[in-house]
Amino acid sequence: MNPESITNLEDLITKNYSNITGIVISKNVHLVYEKYFDRYTKDDLVHVASVTKSITSILIGIAIDKGYIKNIEQKVLEFFPDYTIRRGEKYIQLITLKHLLTMTAPYKYKSEPYTKVYSSDDWVKSALDLLGGKNEVGEFNYSTIGTNILSGILSNATGQSVSDFATQNLFKPLGIDAPKPTFIQNKEDYLAFLKDKYVTGWIADPKGVNTAGWGLTLSPRDMIKIGQLYLNGGRWNGKEILSTKWIVDSTMEKSRWRELSYGYLWWILKDGYAALGDGGNIIFISPQKEIVIAIASRFMPRTKDRIELIRSHIMPMFQ
Template identity: 30%
Template sequence: MHRALLCLCLATVTFNASAADPARFGAAQKAIEAGEFKAITSVLVAQDGKVVYEHYFDKDGAEGRRNTRSATKTVAGMLAGLAIADGRLPGKSARIFDVLPPARRARMANPDPRKDAITVEDLLTMSSIVECDDETEFSRGNEERMYLIEDWVQFYADLPVQGFPAWMPKPADSPHGRSFRYCTAGVTTLGEVVQTAVGEPLQAYAQRRLFDPLGIEKPEWQFSPLGLAQAGGGLGLRTRDLWKLGQLYLDGGRANGKQVMPEAWVRASLSPQATKGEEADYGYLWWLMKVPVGDKVMTLPAMAGTGGNTVFLLPEQHAVVVITTTNYNERQPHLLTFKLLTRDLIPAL
């Protein structure tokens, strides 16, 4: 999502036919098939907890695991909330270097008391004090630099403290008291924080506490060279799995008659905790996108990843919209996703 805020063999799968009215979404499907939105791979629309439209535009179909890139970060926020609820992570104010293996601090380059004070909440809100900004190619913490080394978490631990020249707002002068800078390395580190706190591999904890209760099977994780499940991106999930995650938060953390996520954590996650700018606020690893729809601007919580891969929550319509793509090399692919959502999908609801 950070780089742009703004068809192959067809496979059609029909579910919940009695609830669906394909004609409502005919214009959207026709435009996608004509290539207007480039490489859209799937669209799912659910309203009132039921799928009302679902179509696959590639050969992988319903069982394909979609690499939705940075939408994985939202899953990391869910796992942090569960670790806190389980009493394994002291809380959002827990200092990460008090949780991580002691070697992280012992081997740290650029030691600084301000780095020692970094909290879980700092990572959840993309606002820690270290110099890490994926939107700046010159940033010491840019994720492309991280991938060149073996130990991704130590990469984050070694980063220097961010400087704030006169033209850059200091955290104290920023909305919510936080200076937002998109940092994949920080969420990667959050994954190890959760893993260390719960005492089991991150992927195993995710399966037991989040995916199994939702009926999500065989997720495809990516791993660091040292074997850490990558909380910062690349998790492969089916389109319906992404819907289940979105529906979980739309329903206040409940699924299948059980409280899977604490309702208070859901509310906090979907509330502004930092500000990206005029176009979006940021919760706990949830985008709060300000999307023009007709004559008004709607704030839509979203899980978002490179290429325009997005899970939108539409609280007013009690709807979830999942759009997956392979528009990784397109210019401003999120604008294509927003256009599909606002011009064709929302009106159909």
């Protein structure tokens, strides 16, 4: 990376990507670039939005590796034996863990009822109540609310809170500070969490169950560790954190939305795969070039495409 290329990249970010807070890049396991913007530092956390989904995928993989979950073909309702199926339900009993991971589960809404779910006392149950409906199983149907059912599955399968399980089996081994539960009481709290400059923790419902589809805060250094773990085939400092099999399976196309491929809560790209979060948060992994790129961003509607930034302005610096 020559100085002129770096200067051009940073000028471009300041001008056209003003909500980026930090970029960290590793190549061949070595940190080769780290830069922070808008008075952020390496220690500041950012709400990574739907990057949380890919972290949840990792936790499901670890739970399967450790035998807490048999396999992804298990029916969702197996994990909720006390849940009462509503009369007339047709498809909910067919839905498996795999359907949740690949965004191919049907729901009883046209647009996600965030306010209804996040004002309830039990977000997992509220999501279960929305699962199923009249649409058939198997069609791509991206859902942040529905992903929260995976939190309930993790909690019930492992007997631990999601945050405790994540801390013990992922964050602590990677040297990531464990995020504490953060609670929101109303719409104002929710909007503040999205828009405040400095936020910390991991959003949890009133029962203390962490969100699976959003709500996690990480630093760019944390994000690069997650990406490097995948590039390393699940190993960290010589120890297996996650099986290579799960990494391969989760980053192969399992469903499709328009021209985009989807694995197990990971987006599959022609030149790698990525965890993508609203506002422009991304962990991009290129196995071919052995590069991991982590970009953290404050929430901003209609942000410029980070994949385009990576392909057009970052990756050419490594030719």
